[in-house]
Amino acid sequence: MDFTSYDTETWTTFFKDNWLVLVIALVVLFLVIRIVKTVVKWAIVAALVIGLVLYSGYSLDDVKGLGSKVMDNVKQEALNVMVGDGKDANYSLNKDGSYTVKTNNVELKGEVGASEVKVSIHGAPYITFQIDGVIQTFIDQAKQNG
Template structure:
């Protein structure tokens, strides 16, 4: 059984809209417990409240067992890649190109940093400081590199 992130998100949004008052009360109680109680009992109370909210939401342990974490991870990774590619296209005019002493190059913009070796066909990609791995140079990445060289 797969886990549809969008359908799950819609379910949670509807739950929050329908039960916002109960959730606000739970958050206030959590805040008070965390601020006032200073022992292990505090964390037991916090855990009971969180489990209570989950049970109140209608999810069962079987529902939680059926969540495919690999599918969620793949979906999140794909969304981050889309954001990085969008940032590359939008920030190309601000990008700078640097030839490094070790023979590699670095292209930097506000949110994206590419590091690679000329002719290698791939670059290491960082988006907002987080490493996204090594990507093959496609048209978007090549356009960013070319624009960064032109920028000076």
């Protein structure tokens, strides 16, 4: 198994969701190591470790896939809000060369000429998106609104 492609968020989510199983397994592991003193001990330890690895709750790949699905949903929600709020968007050019587009529900910050923007929905932390057709249309409509 190659665990190098998993980021800290994937590991954190996996441990948060499976903490009880992992704690129980560690307690059983320590009990087996302290009580059993033969080769059987290591067979039990190996079986316990293999059982944890094959634990059918879900794998780290599933957790990683879940994170990308959540990001896709957040982006889709952001785009839907932008389309709905475009007529109310206000564009402001900042002195440092950046711009801000605000509505009641969305705040978008970016650098003039950059290919990425930071988007916040309903005051949530900013998420970076590539500027695509919908986002560019939202920015252009905000410029037209004044």
